[in-house]
Amino acid sequence: MSQALLREIIDYANRANPYPLYEELRKTPVSHDGDGPYVVSTYYEIHSLLHDPRISSDAKNLKATGDDLLGDQSDEEGTTLPPSFLKLDPPDHDRLRRMTNRPFGPPHAPHRVHDMREELGGLVSGLIDGIRETGQLDRIDLVDQFAYPFPVTVICRLLGIPREDEPRFHVWAETLAASLDPDPDADPTQRGQGSMDARMELGMYLAGLIEERRKNPGDDMLSQLATADGPDGAMTTMEALSTSALLLIAGHETTVNLITNGMLTLLRFPEVLERLRHDPDLAVPIVEELLRYEPPVQLLPQRTTLSDVEVAGVTIPKGASVWLMLASGNRDPKRFEDPDRFDPDRKDIQHLGLGSGIHSCFGAPLARQEAQLALSELARRLENPRLLEDPPQYRQNSVLRGPRHLQIACDGIRP
Amino acid sequence: MTGAGTHDGSLERLKSEGRIVVVGASLAGLRAAETMRDKGFTGSLTMIGDEPYEPYDRPPLSKQVLLGNAVADHTALPRRRAIDADWRLGVPATGLDMAARRVRLGNGDEVEYDRLLIATGVRARPWPNPEEGALKGVFVLRTRDDGEGLQRALAAGPRRVLVIGAGFTGSEIASACRERGLDVTVAERGDAPLVGALGGVIGAVAAEMHRENGVDLRTGVMVTSLEGDPSGRVRAAHLSDGSTVEAEVVVVSLGAQRNTEWLAGSGLGAGPRGIACDAGCRAFDVRGIVTDDIYVAGDVARSPHALFGYQFLSLEHWGNAVAQADTAAHNMLSNSADRRPHLWVPAFWSSQFGVNIKSVGVPPMGTEILITQGSLAERRFAAVYGYQGRLIAAVTFDNCRWLPFYEQQIESTAPFPPPFSTVDRRAEGAKPLPADFPDPSVPTHGPTITLSGYSPADRKMTFTPGR
Numbered sequence: 011m012s013q014a015l016l017r018e019i020i021d022y023a024n025r026a027n028p029y030p031l032y033e034e035l036r037k038t039p040v041s042h043d044g045d046g047p048y049v050v051s052t053y054y055e056i057h058s059l060l061h062d063p064r065i066s067s068d069a070k071n072l073k074a075t076g077d078d079l080l081g082d083q084s085d086e087e088g089t090t091l092p093p094s095f096l097k098l099d100p101p102d103h104d105r106l107r108r109m110t111n112r113p114f115g116p117p118h119a120p121h122r123v124h125d126m127r128e129e130l131g132g133l134v135s136g137l138i139d140g141i142r143e144t145g146q147l148d149r150i151d152l153v154d155q156f157a158y159p160f161p162v163t164v165i166c167r168l169l170g171i172p173r174e175d176e177p178r179f180h181v182w183a184e185t186l187a188a189s190l191d192p193d194p195d196a197d198p199t200q201r202g203q204g205s206m207d208a209r210m211e212l213g214m215y216l217a218g219l220i221e222e223r224r225k226n227p228g229d230d231m232l233s234q235l236a237t238a239d240g241p242d243g244a245m246t247t248m249e250a251l252s253t254s255a256l257l258l259i260a261g262h263e264t265t266v267n268l269i270t271n272g273m274l275t276l277l278r279f280p281e282v283l284e285r286l287r288h289d290p291d292l293a294v295p296i297v298e299e300l301l302r303y304e305p306p307v308q309l310l311p312q313r314t315t316l317s318d319v320e321v322a323g324v325t326i327p328k329g330a331s332v333w334l335m336l337a338s339g340n341r342d343p344k345r346f347e348d349p350d351r352f353d354p355d356r357k358d359i360q361h362l363g364l365g366s367g368i369h370s371c372f373g374a375p376l377a378r379q380e381a382q383l384a385l386s387e388l389a390r391r392l393e394n395p396r397l398l399e400d401p402p403q404y405r406q407n408s409v410l411r412g413p414r415h416l417q418i419a420c421d422g423i424r425p
Numbered sequence: 426m427t428g429a430g431t432h433d434g435s436l437e438r439l440k441s442e443g444r445i446v447v448v449g450a451s452l453a454g455l456r457a458a459e460t461m462r463d464k465g466f467t468g469s470l471t472m473i474g475d476e477p478y479e480p481y482d483r484p485p486l487s488k489q490v491l492l493g494n495a496v497a498d499h500t501a502l503p504r505r506r507a508i509d510a511d512w513r514l515g516v517p518a519t520g521l522d523m524a525a526r527r528v529r530l531g532n533g534d535e536v537e538y539d540r541l542l543i544a545t546g547v548r549a550r551p552w553p554n555p556e557e558g559a560l561k562g563v564f565v566l567r568t569r570d571d572g573e574g575l576q577r578a579l580a581a582g583p584r585r586v587l588v589i590g591a592g593f594t595g596s597e598i599a600s601a602c603r604e605r606g607l608d609v610t611v612a613e614r615g616d617a618p619l620v621g622a623l624g625g626v627i628g629a630v631a632a633e634m635h636r637e638n639g640v641d642l643r644t645g646v647m648v649t650s651l652e653g654d655p656s657g658r659v660r661a662a663h664l665s666d667g668s669t670v671e672a673e674v675v676v677v678s679l680g681a682q683r684n685t686e687w688l689a690g691s692g693l694g695a696g697p698r699g700i701a702c703d704a705g706c707r708a709f710d711v712r713g714i715v716t717d718d719i720y721v722a723g724d725v726a727r728s729p730h731a732l733f734g735y736q737f738l739s740l741e742h743w744g745n746a747v748a749q750a751d752t753a754a755h756n757m758l759s760n761s762a763d764r765r766p767h768l769w770v771p772a773f774w775s776s777q778f779g780v781n782i783k784s785v786g787v788p789p790m791g792t793e794i795l796i797t798q799g800s801l802a803e804r805r806f807a808a809v810y811g812y813q814g815r816l817i818a819a820v821t822f823d824n825c826r827w828l829p830f831y832e833q834q835i836e837s838t839a840p841f842p843p844p845f846s847t848v849d850r851r852a853e854g855a856k857p858l859p860a861d862f863p864d865p866s867v868p869t870h871g872p873t874i875t876l877s878g879y880s881p882a883d884r885k886m887t888f889t890p891g892r
């Protein structure tokens with residue numbers, strides 16, 4: 011691989027279809043040149059590194075590589091808010107994730123996500139009703155009118171964040187999501203400063219809420235994170251802040267893309283959309299296949315080696331930066347038959363769309379449920395939906411990849 | 426029918442109209458039968474089992490069943506497919522005529538076979554004194570009936586339970602008792618629970634787990650006798666240190682014995698250590714010659730493993746029974762060139778006191794141990810075992826997500842101590858410690874893995890050729 015190929019992948023011009031570039035990339039399972047990162051693009055190699063304890067997610071372990079062509083990724087260095095568990099190794103990662111899981115999933119809260127089903131259904135219906143009420147069915151922006159507001163509202167309800175504050179945290183969230191994007195042309199210092207400020211402001215905003223919940227706890231997750239006292243003790247205020255910031259941002263920046271990529275794909279495969287319209291249960295395998303075929307998180311650019319690690323005949327030296335190209339691994343023909351085909355009937359679908367190993371997507375059960383509900387309801391209610399623009403306009407981000415707008419039209423909206 | 430390996434159509438005949446007999450209708454037997462049908466075997470299949478039940482799962486017996494969360498008779502093994510077999514349940518096999526290819530049953534019947542699979546497993550080692558063992562309130566735990574009886578005894582709320590032997594099963598029983606709020610004493614001959622399986626370093630962690638959870642753990646002692654009351658109920662146990670424990674329920678958890686007695690005199694290489702077989706699951710006869718029509722799988726088998734110096738391994742592991750059954754079934758229906766070895770890396774799990782314990786490889790072969798991740802004190806760690814500079818096994822407590830990595834290290838004969846650094850390495854993982862296994866010549870409660878190859882230290886043999 012040449013650094014040029016990586017640049018092409020990051021280049022916005024190729025955002026709509028990076029898959030041919032991934033195919034090129036897979037010719038060298040582990041590629042590296044110059045000062046750049048070690049880029050791992052094939053399924054089995056990515057999978058094994060995701061389960062390898064010699065790989066760290068903590069940016070502090072990254073050897074300063076001097077003049078890194080792709081800019082410094084450690085946006086959190088020097089901010090007052092400590093890194094979230096996404097960017098920590100065990101034991102801190104394990105402890106914080108465990109504590110966060112107590113109010114969220116099994117064994118202590120086995121019903122939380124399931125019990126939200128009705129509420130989610132109500133939100134989805136409300137948003138689709140809202141589109142109908144505008145009376146403008148010849149130009150619907152599915153992102154602004156549906157795919158964005160839905161998960162944002164969900165994560166706000168879950169955490170107990172006032173929905174009215176959305177315009178405020180939207181700006182911070184955008185800035186922080188953008189900081190994940192390894193854009194070689196952005197000025198790293200400026201960008202670093204921007205994301206530092208955004209994190210700071212988001213932190214201060216959440217600190218206010220947490221303070222309030224400590225006094226008046228409700229049954230939202232923010233209250234539980236602020237007051238919990240399980241076998242691991244309580245979170246410090248800083249830990250509660252960075253954890254809730256992570257949940258808030260990761261809780262919607264990715265689901266928007268999952269839903270939008272999903273609808274885009276279904277509109278490109280109208281026969282699957284039609285099947286889904288008649289059989290909402292098909293949403294389960296459809297969402298799994300989407301996570302393989304068009305994953306909302308395309309790559310993980312934050313890993314570091316703690317030792318020399320040999321992968322596919324290449325020794326990645328200690329302290330190197332490693333990029334795991336999840337979306338590429340998901341289309342590896344050595345792992346999946348006919349990988350470029352969108353096939354919701356696929357039986358064997360251990361995809362990398364939600365990662366794997368200890369950092370595998372924390373919100374996966376919620377994201378799955380949201381996407382399943384959203385797609386099956388859209389399929390059921392929109393009459394004769396069609397794309398107005400293909401490919402649509404994409405967001406800048408190459409990591410969190412998805413359309414910025416998805417312009418569609420339909421003939422009517424069923425009740 | 427002639428042996429497989431020839432191209433005279435005998436294999437096809439075996440597959441279409443042969444007679445296959447499986448002795449031992451439990452996990453390994455069932456899975457093998459399913460595989461045979463999957464591979465297109467359409468001949469007659471006879472499943473012989475001495476228990477009156479269809480195949481059921483044993484691991485829940487010492488976990489969910491004892492807690493009352495599952496009912497013993499609801500642990501039937503899920504069927505992967507229909508196997509269309511002639512079931513002979515509740516009847517033991519009592520003999521084998523290798524020359525006539527016939528299995529004798531306890532009810533006088535005889536069943537002929539073209540291929541035989543032996544999967545008779547192990548049974549609980551009983552209390553050595555039969556009279557004391559027959560007292561009411563004294564249990565072992567191997568079968569569904571054992572599980573059912575013990576669960577009822579625990580549900581009755583005994584004032585104290587005594588568990589004799591702190592291997593995996595004994596520890597799980599103690600854990601279940603504590604979870605039910607029962608007072609429990611554990612007596613263990615070794616220095617700590619689980620020492621036979623995981624060594625002294627991990628045993629010390631297990632001991633702490635027992636004590637912190639309120640188990641009255643006594644180590645380095647033996648129970649010398651059980652005492653009953655006039656009605657024939659157990660009331661107390663006497664220990665080698667002179668003490669007495671009053672208990673209404675006593676669980677004897679002293680490991681297992683292989684179910685091979687029915688093969689005595691048959692000429693098959695079967696004895697107290699199991700049935701020896703080659704890597705392809707073909708049984709050896711007493712002369713060390715491999716048979717071509719008798720196969721072995723599961724707890725009763727001992728077979729050589731390439732990764733562990735071709736030592737014979739006897740494993741009491743659920744996953745091994747499944748994998749070995751699959752290989753045996755495949756080989757039973759294959760020509761010699763298509764046969765494959767059983768190369769499963771030993772793997773075992775347990776759950777006790779709320780902690781998930783898993784191991785891969787052969788810990789008792791290790792002489793040294795290194796804590797690679799986490800900390801013993803937190804009871805959340807990964808540790809690896811070394812043998813002559815090689816990584817030979819790994820164990821995790823509440824940290825099993827890293828286990829596949831260590832399994833890969835074992836499979837690739839990685840060096841020990843590991844030359845790499847990992848996330849969550851603590852100061853205590855700086856250098857290897859002696860693994861501290863008890864002397865293997867002293868029997869323990871049952872280590873779940875036994876290295877049963879010939880050892881040069883074994884001086885009991887006389888070589889008398891030609892006699």
Ligand SMILES: Cc1cc2nc3c(=O)[nH]c(=O)nc-3n(C[C@H](O)[C@H](O)[C@H](O)COP(=O)(O)OP(=O)(O)OC[C@H]3O[C@@H](n4cnc5c(N)ncnc54)[C@H](O)[C@@H]3O)c2cc1C
Nearest residue numbers: 449451452453475483484517518545546723724741742743
């Ligand atoms: C309480 C308990 C907990 C366990 N927990 C775990 C665990 O957590 N993890 C794990 O990996 N493993 C565990 N195991 C071990 C696991 O259950 C065994 O490895 C597995 O059952 C082996 O299967 P098998 O078919 O080889 O033998 P078995 O299950 O022992 O089956 C052999 C069958 O053959 C029958 N039989 C014996 N002699 C004859 C004869 N002459 N004629 C006819 N039939 C005969 C026996 O009665 C039995 O039904 C546990 C076992 C027990 C008892």
